[in-house]
Amino acid sequence: MSDHNHHKDHTHGHTHDPVEDGAALRVRALEELVIAKGLVDPAALDSVVEYYERETGPRNGASVVAKAWVDPEFKAWLLKDGTAAIHSMGFKGYQGEHMRVVENTADVHNVIVCTLCSCYPWPVLGLPPAWYKGPAYRSRVVREPRAVLAEFGLTLSQDMKVQVWDSTAEIRFMVLPRRPENTEGLSEAELADMVTRDGMIGTAVV
Amino acid sequence: MSDHNHHKDHTHGHTHDPVEDGAALRVRALEELVIAKGLVDPAALDSVVEYYERETGPRNGASVVAKAWVDPEFKAWLLKDGTAAIHSMGFKGYQGEHMRVVENTADVHNVIVCTLCSCYPWPVLGLPPAWYKGPAYRSRVVREPRAVLAEFGLTLSQDMKVQVWDSTAEIRFMVLPRRPENTEGLSEAELADMVTRDGMIGTAVV
Amino acid sequence: MDNIHDLGGMHGFGPVPIESEGYTFKHEWQRRAFGLTQSLAGNTPFCADMHRHKIEQLSAVDYLQMDYFEKWTVATSELMKDAGLVDANELATGVKSFAVDLTKHPAVRPDDLVNAMKVGGDYTFPAESRVAAFQVNDTVRVLSNCPSGHTRVPRYVRGKIGTVCNVEDVFQFADAVAKGEGPAPQHCYLVLFKATDLWGEDAEAPDDVIYLDLAEAYLERA
């Protein structure tokens, strides 16, 4: 019915979106206010954004995955105590204090979500993509994960068991994807380059 | 948080509400179109609105209630076969084809709702008030009927059992309120004048 | 479908606007919208279940923001469009751009329309046409599934256990009717649920109950 929808102008993504303009104004007002009041150091604000954009992100998670692919002992540790294994690589901090890594196998495919909010393992995956935080993914992936994964281009056979992990407490989940075939000759760094964000969310395979 | 809500202009009830202006334009466009196409006779449109405004409404239900208060046989019939008893008084038609009348007593209070839509017994009560169709009443009265009734000014003791009737099928509900005390001398017509719409929804007593 | 229209049990919608929304019609356009839908229901191929389903398919934001009668108008417009009697451009402009075969869709006359309202619909089938699967005092569980189309099971009773209090008549099945699949007649049951079974310790009083009429297809023996 969208062609009859006079509220459509209010959805996001248009060049001059009144909702988004309102949001930008609201944020600017808060920023100017709290800086004027001395409650925020502008350099701190810049630093924290830079930290998440430069020092976190899926490359961290990819290096964890690649290490698990080449080092069976590390993999066993990662699956048994994800927190300790990941922290040992230096990827720790807010939204990564408690980690559980779940392994995709020939029979099991895992996918993570936070239906109530948008909890996500920041130290290993960075900040989540917008779709992870939106109502379509959050509402549907617990009820019809296979239909959602198919939209991502991942069609699973009925023989593959799907496990959905809803991040309802303080533990954050990360998927350990299956190592692609014919990658025996690759280095750990080359393997890490193959690992994608969606592979570690579970909306893709590697 | 409403003072920070830049979407507030879009809620209903303001003098120049863009949403409501849009609705009025949409309705006018449809009316002009279907009349131009010959699909609607404007006199028919007027007639059906007049019918509901003049010939249905809570006065119909009130006369059913008053008759039940003065005529024990009718009351027994009304509670056993609400459809037949109400139809016998001429109150029949769309949204009143199948009726169940539920009796308030010294121990039981009844209240009706339609959580999925806004089903309502049109022939006996007319068209529903806007609040009956809105999200606050529909969401809350099944979970916390006593809190909702208290907002209507009706505080029930914990000894009173509350029965909520959610109109999920083709049967429409109507509450038979308790006859007020000290009304022995009143005529059926005088009794009917005491019966309110909310008394037959169950959000008030008479 | 479990869209936003399935409001029972949700939090967050505030107090009931008793005083400000005690009206039936507040604006003339609401009267027109009501009359338009009733007038068009008589000569175009849609029924109440289809109309409800169109409303249920509105986006949650539209569902919550649009006036009740605007939602009716959107649904009626969509059904008219589906039937090929109007097109999107006509609806946007209000200007006719093609003629329809009025011998197939004659405008309903005033008396006929009011009489149709006074007669109402016919949703039942002979009681003896079906054997009731459940009887009074049977314990039943509402199925946990939720079809993607129109359905009459609110989420708040799904998977819950109740008691059959009355075997109602044999009715048409709204889920099927809304899909245009015919009546699929079956018994309907008045089912009692304890408030404590639905809401746990949130129930306001231990003896409070909720009654729903539920089609046989929604229930299984518990």
Added chain:
Amino acid sequence: MDNIHDLGGMHGFGPVPIESEGYTFKHEWQRRAFGLTQSLAGNTPFCADMHRHKIEQLSAVDYLQMDYFEKWTVATSELMKDAGLVDANELATGVKSFAVDLTKHPAVRPDDLVNAMKVGGDYTFPAESRVAAFQVNDTVRVLSNCPSGHTRVPRYVRGKIGTVCNVEDVFQFADAVAKGEGPAPQHCYLVLFKATDLWGEDAEAPDDVIYLDLAEAYLERA
């Protein structure tokens, strides 16, 4: 609370906008909004659970229409207002009208803020400080009640039966923390639910499962 934020299992939100919403930040103001909340969380008295609860209290229409980072900003602004550090007029204008005691709320320095992010929060208590009520392989039922405040039980598992798969650490209890009532430490359990128990015949495959971490207070022995 069962507000609109509790989206799991609802219909009606369409396909996942994979291509158009693959971004983390699309606009500079989103970066600023993220940084503002992190900067202010360090020197004003709020925590993540309180922040989430403010977002949960947005009207459903605002929740669904506002950008994610705008919601963060609204929640942060409300918490700052609750703490008496800003007022509504200041927030509306962006102009300071009164001074706050910066000795109590010193601006966090860049290095300290980034270090705080790298360290993270501490949500656990010694495992031996509590006796776990449930063990691995126990069958548990999620309670049917739903507090009016912040809670971590999605509606789609309420009243449902699952199996304990792991006894997690002793964690703070989000419901209590969000209310400012302290940590109320208790065990958390990894609970497995069969898709068929949650969705009935809608389950896409008979062996599919859903895992949730649930606090002890949400569970009873089934």
